[in-house]
Amino acid sequence: MAEINDNLSQPAGTRASRHLVQNEDLLFEVSSPGKRGYQLPDLDVPAAPLTAARADIPDFPELSELEVVRHYTRLSTWNYGVDTGIYPLGSCTMKYNARVNEHVTRIEGLGDGHPLQPESLSRGALRIMRLLSDYLLEITGMDAITLQPAAGAQGELTGILLVRSALAARGDRRRKVLIPDSAHGTNPATAAIAGYQVENLKSNPDGTVDMSSLDRQMTGDVAALMLTNPNTLGIFEEDIHRIADLVHERGGMLYMDGANMNALVGRARPGDFGVDVMHLNLHKTFSTPHGGGGPGAGPVAVKRELEPFLPIPVLTQKATLDYDRPQSIGRVRAFYGNFGMFTRALAYIMANGSDGLKQTTEDAVLNANYIRKKLEGHYTLPFATPSMHEVVFSDAQQAQHGVHTGDIAKRLIDYGFHPYTVSFPLVVRGALMIEPTESANRQEMDEFIAALRAIAEEARTQPELVTGAPYTTKIRRLDEVAAARQPVLRWKPKS
Amino acid sequence: MRYLPTSDAIRRDMLAELGLNSVDVLFDHIPEYCRLQRPLNIPTGRSEAEIIAWFQQAARDNAPGFTSFLGAGAYQHFRPTHLDQLISRGEWFTAYTPYQPEISQGTLQAIFEFQTMICQLTGQEVANAGMYDGSTALLEACMMAARVTGRSGIVVARSVHPQYREVLSTLTKPREFPIAEAGFTPDGRLDLAALKAAVTAETAAVAVQSPNFFGTIEDWEAAAAIAHAQGALLVAVIAEPVSLGLLPAPAAADIVAMELQGFGIPGGFGGPYAGIIASREKFLRSLPGRLVGEARDSDGKRGFVLTLSTREQHIRREKATSNICTNQALCALMASIFMATYGRQGLRELAQQNLSKGAYLASACQKAGLEVLFPAPRFHEFAVRLRRPLAAIEARLHQEKIIPGLSLQRYYPELGNALLVCATETIPRAGLDRLAALLSEV
DSSP: OTTSOHHHHSOTTSSOOOOOOOOOOOHHHHOOTTOOSOOOOOOOSOOOOOTTOOOOOTTOOOOOHHHHHHHHHHHHTTBOOTTTSOOOBTTTOOOOOOHHHHHHHTSTTTTTOOTTSOGGGOHHHHHHHHHHHHHHHHHHTOSEEEOOOSSHHHHHHHHHHHHHHHHHHTTOOOOEEEEETTSOTHHHHHHHHTTOEEEEEOBOTTSSBOHHHHHHHOOTTEEEEEEESSOTTSOOOTTHHHHHHHHHHTTOEEEEEETTGGGTTTTBOGGGTTOSEEEEOTTTTTOOOOTTTOOOOOOEEEOGGGGGGSOSSEEOTTSOEEOOOTTOOOOSSSTTSOHHHHHHHHHHHHHHHHHHHHHHHHHHHHHHHHHHHHHBTTBBOSOOSOOSSOEEEEOHHHHTTTOOHHHHHHHHHHTTOOOOEESOSTTSTTEEEEOOOTTOOHHHHHHHHHHHHHHHHHHHHOHHHHHTOOOSSSSOOBOHHHHHHSOOOSOOOOO | OTTOOOOHHHHHHHHHHTTOSOGGGGGTTSOGGGBOOSOOSSOBOOOHHHHHHHHHHHHHTSOTTOEEOOOTTOOOOOOOHHHHHHHTSHHHHTOOOOOSGGGBHHHHHHHHHHHHHHHHHHTOSEEOSOBSOHHHHHHHHHHHHHHHHSOOEEEEETTSOHHHHHHHHHHHGGGTOOEEEEOBOTTSSBOHHHHHHHOOTTEEEEEEESSOTTSBOOOHHHHHHHHHHTTOEEEEEESOGGGGGTSOOOTTOSEEEEEOTTTTOOOGGGOSOOEEEEEOGGGGGGOOSOOEEEEEBTTSOEEEEEOOGGGSHHHHGGGSSOOOOOOOHHHHHHHHHHHHHHHHHHHHHHHHHHHHHHHHHHHHHHHTTOEEOOOSOBSSEEEEEOSSOHHHHHHHHHHTTEEOOEEOTTTOGGGOSEEEEEOOTTSOHHHHHHHHHHHHHO
């Protein structure tokens, strides 16, 4: 894009600035034979022989410790994290990951605990799980909980298996799961893995569940409605009571995807509005770090009827482990789940307390509404319905100039921000899904708003500036189509 | 609240800009019966010092400072100090999935390197970016085999980790995948004759673990031959990645389902860990989970992107290869740093030390008059028969701050008072001698 003026491609007076960035080759290219980054203690027992040992691990890296440290330090500087700045990825709840959470997780006796050590030597760990369970039950208004699922999607699967077992116990076998068109992709994928046919439920013009469609589709063959509330448009399902009643009257269960609980904590409880089973994402609402794409944790909370089916082992009220659960669906993961996320989430709840949790919810909702107000008109708001913790715009105005949500996102990087979620939810054409969370401060939000307004202006006056972005990053736009056509998924030595 | 960057004055100001006099208005559209009308029954916010003190007490109520001989799918290896320091950089642990490659090249290049190292270790052609753990990787591998073969039968060795088998059973139940088990011989290895009898023309996957749950080393080629004779795929399960420093790569397998905890991921009461799936290139489109591939930018520079995502749930929804939406990236990063640090020589030396410690402890137990159950070659873990049930002697061992291993009573009652014992490089010779002496005394 030589024709683009460098002053324009590097917007002045914004959050972004140029900085020395190191190049770094692949580990295998930095490696050279005979280097080592480790030293083991001398072996104090005789070396045992092994017949049929492998000869070598060809091309495996060989680096000194310093080179390992520099490699991963340099790579890290090419990333953007919550610690870097506002990270408004809708639906992901990129909030502050407090350092004390990291600290307590690594305390000796916790961080190095073995999952199979005797219960008598695990009292502290079990107490952590009990207290976290109790707090999560209080926050959700549900009756019982399992912490075992490894992530949100595994929580969904666990929840749907619980529904399946509970219905079977009623002597009721059903074949379908209803899922709104605004749902996360994991919902239909989960229902399919759980052996159900997926039936799509259309949204109404408000962006919420269409009651007449629900009435028509909620037949005696539907096991569950999987609902996200607030939904992925950031809209609270105001008809939730009628929805729950209808599902229950027809013998089905209401599953709630708790991905958006950051809008509700301390303000509303799913257990009070008819939800039978739900999962929580500890890495969203409860601040455990996203880690570049995991690990997460997806506890599943249920109403009393589903309790007998919870995965084994079940943590009792006395913080002991109960394996004698004849109706249990079984285990969904080895050991007890992602325990390291339990300590972090508990530390988060303790630090906030009831007062801080409520304030957090209010700030998250206030921030999203502030951004909505300031960007309305500059971008098209597809639904006039009130927003909660996130707001979804469309690129309808910009698309007239050939500029799409993905382009705007790339241009936002030049202004120094991580983009919002692009092209999701699918019910909005060209969606810009913005979730500032409570962690965005006003000054940065104002800069973010100014950047998006400036980009809207650029889209009108110099669309090619936006469609060519980003300009300021270490690499430019990558050819993803070519990458998928002839995939190169590993390094190989030059032959 | 110390995490919130918004003061009351700013809140009032922002509300004024919205034309509101109270934040309550923003929640007014929630029907009244849904609204919580009281504070949560949770104590108010606590200081950092109080939180640390609370967790320190909880840690003391576990087993700090104990010498543990537990393995069974979670292995204690030394974690180089730079590992935690590197992953604690905010650019690593506070980032999310690299959906925007231009500002996520660090994560993407690290995953590309990770995929490469996993291929080098396993002798496979492609590896994904990560699964939740070994148990769920086994499930995903079996479901992948079912997609590839168009069959649904699974034959799993009884010497595969019992909890992995439980997960497999739970999560395949709704789709009614028939699961058969193949037992083990008195030498502690998979009973190949039983396997041959169990595998049929309906079998999609044959799942075998090595080193198996008893620490015994299996023969990949022999298992592969039996699977392939019926057109089934061999799923190689590896619960201890350090073993690959010395043991032959499972190149004969069609799919590898591996737990990576042994590569620098803390024991942490069972998680978070990371698993992987590696396989042959021809099965690429059936692979679950994320993949990172090389790409060129508009200036021709090399970079990396998430690729082949048309297999995944956010694109394919109910037709996806899996519902997974994570790759345990931070755990995979720990494993990468561990692999890069030990490297080509170090991983071998580490494996050699573990093999030697295991052999020494087994021989010390035998010399002390205990019966070591299985004679076949093993890595660093083995089963030993006690004269009395573990429960009868446990208190005495705990007094000495020793966790002697895992009683096999729950999982393999037919083995009597058997104890599964693991000796890694972290336990000095004196500790091994002490355990053998104590076990023979009681």
